[in-house]
Amino acid sequence: MPGTVEIPKEKWTGAIRQVTLGATADQGGSRARTVTVGGETTLPFLFFEGAIPNPPVIALEVQDSYPADWSPVLLQAWGDALRDPATWARKAEELGADLIMLRLRGVNSNGQLTTTAQATATVRAVLQATGLPVIVRGPGQAERDNELLVAVAEAAAGERLALGLCEDKNYRTIVAAALAHGHLVIASSPIDVNLAKQLNILISDMRMPLDRVLMDPTTGALGYGLEYTYSVMERLRIAALTGDSMTQQPMICFVGEESWRQKESRAASGVPAQWGDLEKRSVTWEIVTATTLLESGADIVVLRHPKTVGVIRNTIRKLMAQ
Amino acid sequence: MYIIGENIQILSPRIKAAIAEHDATYIRQLARAQVEHGASMLDVNIGPRKKDGTEVMPWLIEEIYDEVGPVPLSLDTTNAAAIEAGLKKCRELGIEAMINSTSADPDRLNVTMPMAAEYGCKIIALAMDKNIPATADGRVALAMEVIIPKAEELGIPMDRIYLDPLVLTVNGCQEHGPETLNAIRSFKMLWDPPPMTTVGLSNISNSVPHEMRSLINRTYLVMLMAAGLDSAIADPLDEAQNEVIRIIEQRDDRTGVGRAYLALYDAVANMEEFTPDHVDMSDPDQVAIYKTVRILENKVIYAHGYLTS
Incomplete structure (x- = not known):
């Protein structure tokens, strides 16, 4: 018997904030183009319930010194480019990245602490090598983050870098530097919706406009807490779409960093034969983690392997096709 | 509202020390203060107290009895022998006693x-x-299938069974807030006569900054009532909190805050949505109530700064 079925649709009342990274020459920076993320009025790729004005984007990770501790699969894929951040960034742009995520390890390959002058020189070199907007992360230790990121913020004033990571124990200095020099910040919380929201409130209380804040919910790789990340991102996104103003930030996921440090991405020997070829396995690990997080609401995925970029680019294109 | 005073509890360092040193001065002060502030019953929480619970519980009961007379007591420990020692002491002194607690776990239920x-x-x-x-x-299923049948089998009348659907903190277990509320509603509807209900109210604001706890506690209490x-x-x-209980029980609508709490009470009782129209949004105190309801309903994510955002 013929009949019509009405598919129930959710009516969302909120929207994710649009955040623009990078500034062109006439906007006070030197980027060839800017990248805008966010703006969604629906859950990931559910076009029948709302709009997704900006597709998710891909950032490639670049580091300030040779990453000798990286998987041999990554070292081989990038080759000598890893020895020079500017060359590395240029190659990342050629591979189709939308953004460069420059990680300042804060130590050179001899294990010596880098000075603020060296850090700013690296940032300048990367900015010259690529026209893409740039994200800059510190070493991840409060004192050093503050020291380096304040110098970087000043040296790259007006570029609309995204600076991070701001955490509940250490955010004031980075937010103040970003405020003073026209940058964005990344607010990072340890897979916890309450802390994620609270940090956005604290950053907003410092008068940082929320269209300059990205949210890092902390990424668990496939097999290592991915489902927790998924739950937290889903919860935050639903809250945002139902109008909870302090959860409406676009989300950035550091996929490569998490994926490539797992055993499955590193172990060439001493593992069951059915695990198969290391390169295929490790790249697949990054692809699956990234794809899952895109489906969970990631607006920016930060990747490491060149091959992943092409696959994820294609995945985003297909998911965005209505 | 029948308030079981929670303040004599082993997690308090001063209570822990008082028991360790066998000095009941502070405990007697707390017992008196709680009774003077309207507590109908006092909870005596000694924790698991495996070694000497059978001595500690009767000693505390005697001390409290000596201070405030035969005020009803809730014997709060997971040590069943300590509970039984307490029950004997209460019978001897003519004190009404409550066991705190059992559950649907057979190891506890059958004891x-x-x-x-x-x-x-x-x-x-x-x-x-x-x-x-x-x-x-x-939660309702455990009450229906396990707890109430056991009570009926033992011939315990429903007005002596206090079902507790468990309150968990809004800071981390926020999704439980509406579930606990709905469980209370079901408990009171499913049986005739219905069982009694209780909750550990302050748990709703565990790990919440101290200065915000009372607002969350009393707002949730209104919803639970x-x-x-x-x-x-x-x-x-x-x-x-006592003032809010009075407002609800006397339906005192003389103040804006009173009207807001009564509107909340009526909305929850009638299963209607509590909206900004129910409060005067130009009054910061009423805005705070509204925002607190939103987090307790799990409609807005809790954060320490939820009142200011």
Whole structure:
């Protein structure tokens, strides 16, 4: 018997904030183009319930010194480019990245602490090598983050870098530097919706406009807490779409960093034969983690392997096709 | 509202020290203060107290009795022998006693529920087994299938069974807030006569900054009262909370805040949505109530700064 079925649709009342990274020459920076993320009025790729004005984007990770501790699969894929951040960034742009995520390890390959002058020189070199907007992360230790990121913020004033990571124990200095020099910040919380929201409130209380804040919910790789990340991102996104103003930030996921440090991405020997070829396995690990997080609401995925970029680019294109 | 004073509890360092040093001065002060502030019953929480619970519980009962007379007591320990020692002491002194607590976990149910029958006392039954069900339905199922049948089998009348659907903190277990509320509602509707209900109210604001706890506690209490809550293990020294209980019980609508709480009570009782129209949004105190309801309903994510955002 013929009949019509009405598919129930959710009516969302909120929207994710649009955040623009990078500034062109006439906007006070030197980027060839800017990248805008966010703006969604629906859950990931559910076009029948709302709009997704900006597709998710891909950032490639670049580091300030040779990453000798990286998987041999990554070292081989990038080759000598890893020895020079500017060359590395240029190659990342050629591979189709939308953004460069420059990680300042804060130590050179001899294990010596880098000075603020060296850090700013690296940032300048990367900015010259690529026209893409740039994200800059510190070493991840409060004192050093503050020291380096304040110098970087000043040296790259007006570029609309995204600076991070701001955490509940250490955010004031980075937010103040970003405020003073026209940058964005990344607010990072340890897979916890309450802390994620609270940090956005604290950053907003410092008068940082929320269209300059990205949210890092902390990424668990496939097999290592991915489902927790998924739950937290889903919860935050639903809250945002139902109008909870302090959860409406676009989300950035550091996929490569998490994926490539797992055993499955590193172990060439001493593992069951059915695990198969290391390169295929490790790249697949990054692809699956990234794809899952895109489906969970990631607006920016930060990747490491060149091959992943092409696959994820294609995945985003297909998911965005209505 | 039947308030079971929560302040004599082992997690307080001063209480822990008082028991260790066998010096009841502070405990007697707390007992008196709680009774003077309107507590109908006092909870005596000694923790697991495996070694000497059978001595500590009767000693505390005697001290409290000596200070405040035969005020009803809730014997709060997981040590069944300590509970039984307490029940004997209460019978000897003519004190009404309550067992705190049993649950649907057979290891606890089969030990403490028969004690309630034997001593003819009240008993709190937690709607959980080894785990806390995620939903109201899960809690109701344990009450229907395990706890109430056991009480009926033992001939314990419903007005001595205090079902507790378990309150968990809004900071981390926020999704439980509406489930606990709905479980109270179901408990009161499913049986005739219905069982009694209670909750550990202050748990709703565990790990919340101290200065924000009372607002969250009293707002949730209003919602629970509207759902049919009979009693709460709570802080009788919280004057703001006592005032809200009075407002609800006397339907005192003389103040803006009073009208807001009454509107909240009526909305929850009638299963209607509590909206900004129910409060005067130009009054910061009423805005705070509204925002607190939103987090308790799990409609807005809790954050320490939820009142200011």
